[in-house]
Amino acid sequence: MPPINVSALEGDLLLRGVWESLGTPTCHATGGYVRDRLLGRESVDLDLALTGNLDDARGPARRLAARLDTRAHILGRGLKRVWRIEAPAIKIELWPLGDLSLDDDIHRRDFSCNALVWSLPDGPLVDRVGGLEDLGKRTLRAISKSNLEDDPVRLVRAPRFLAQLEGFELDPESAVWIGALAPGLADAPRERVGQELLKLLIASGVELGLRTLLDLGLLAYTAPAGVESDPTWLETNLNAAARLVGAAPHPLLGATREAGIAASLGLLLRAWGVPAAHAVRAYAWRADDRRHAIYAASHLAELAHAVDASTDERRLLIHRAGTAFPAALALAAAIKPDHPGWRRWWRQWTRSGPGLIDPKPLLSGREVAFLLGLEEGPDLGTAMRALVESQVRGDVRTPAGAKRWLRENDQTFNV
Secondary structure, eight states: OOOOOTHHHHTOHHHHHHHHHHTSOSEEEETHHHHHHHTTOOOOEEEEEESBOTTTTHHHHHHHHHHTTSOEEEESSGGGOEEEEEETTEEEEEEEOBTOOHHHHHHTSSBGGGOOEEETTTOOEEOSSSHHHHHHHTEEOBSOHHHHHHOTHHHHHHHHHHHHSTTOEEOHHHHHHHHHHGGGGGGSOHHHHHHHHHHHHHSTTHHHHHHHHHHTTOHHHHSOTTOOOOHHHHHHTHHHHHHHTTSSOOSOHHHHHHHTHHHHHHHHHHHTTOOOGGGGGGGOOOHHHHHHHHHHHHTHHHHHHTTTOOHHHHHHHHHHHGGGHHHHHHHHHHHSTTOTHHHHHHHHHHHHHHHHHSOOOSSOHHHHHHHHTOOSSHHHHHHHHHHHHHHHHTSOOSHHHHHHHHHHTHHHHOO
16 A cells, blocks of 8 residues: 655645646645545545635636636535636635634544645645544544534545545444434435435445445435335445446446446436436436436346347337436346346447437328328327337338338227
8 A cells, every 4th residue: 555645745736836826825725635645646626725705715716717718606605605616627616714714624624534734835734633644544534523413415425435545444433423423414415415426436446335325324315305225235236336337347348338327326226216207306417317327227127137038129128218228238237247148239239229219210190190090199199109119129111011010000099
């Protein structure tokens, strides 16, 4: 395990460049950036604590944003408002200290490893809570129980950090605090909880992160209200999470790449008992990722059962899944990785997926309405969908065949 490297901060050109772009104010780097640089890890999230209030930080924030060819905006509410600057290569938050001293700011943070402070531009490194020792021991230790209680989102950061920081273990006393405070997570803002879960799910140590989520009793409290979680299912399928991020072998790497985060979100949604679409909107995940994840979670059993389906059946299932198919396939194959049938599914998708999702109809809606004597409405829609599905299966291949199929099934649509 590599030693803590303070010299990484002493020669950090990014920190110096940011400080100069701000106008060389009195400020301090803290949080994950300092922790990661000391561990020899790269980081793209930089937190800076500045003296003064939010208005005092306006000028430095705008100067830095201009240098990065972007804009600064205010994030958060009340006393927790900060200036945020997002550029392609880095995200920076400026935290005005207001009436707080630097020591006050250190002691209000979540974990000791995130409470180390580097005074810009040249130090020194300030450690008031034993963070440097904890980094050396690879221990994740909460500064206090009250700090966790003040912001329940910090509870789910513990499994997230364990998923991200290789070799770290949770301090036993901190684990007891988190377990005791777990119910408070149910009332935490879902958007912030959702962002913590996203970071956990893409980390190489996701399996450990999810196991910690289970062990600390947090799974149910991260879920939408009224949802009955299924911790036993997640416990049984934890290794699938590692396959989805490439930390363990997955039989269809192409599917995991195309699915992106949606397959991992599908795993989480299945562990939550597959909540309804409206229930997960508040987590602020990308709309397509959310939609694909819901489909993957809700059709997991169907796809696993159909792994040996015929070519025609596979074509129909791909059509019904639409653009969610890679996420559904990636998740199902991660759960049941040893079955050879998944490769046939992926080959079929790569050969003809787009054409199966949205095939060109053999007959227009007007032609179908005329043949069946239907008015525009639900019955015509049902007939059109049935005709397209028969086309996808290969039952009909020409307009003449489509007309014949409609006449043979006329009674189905004229009820």
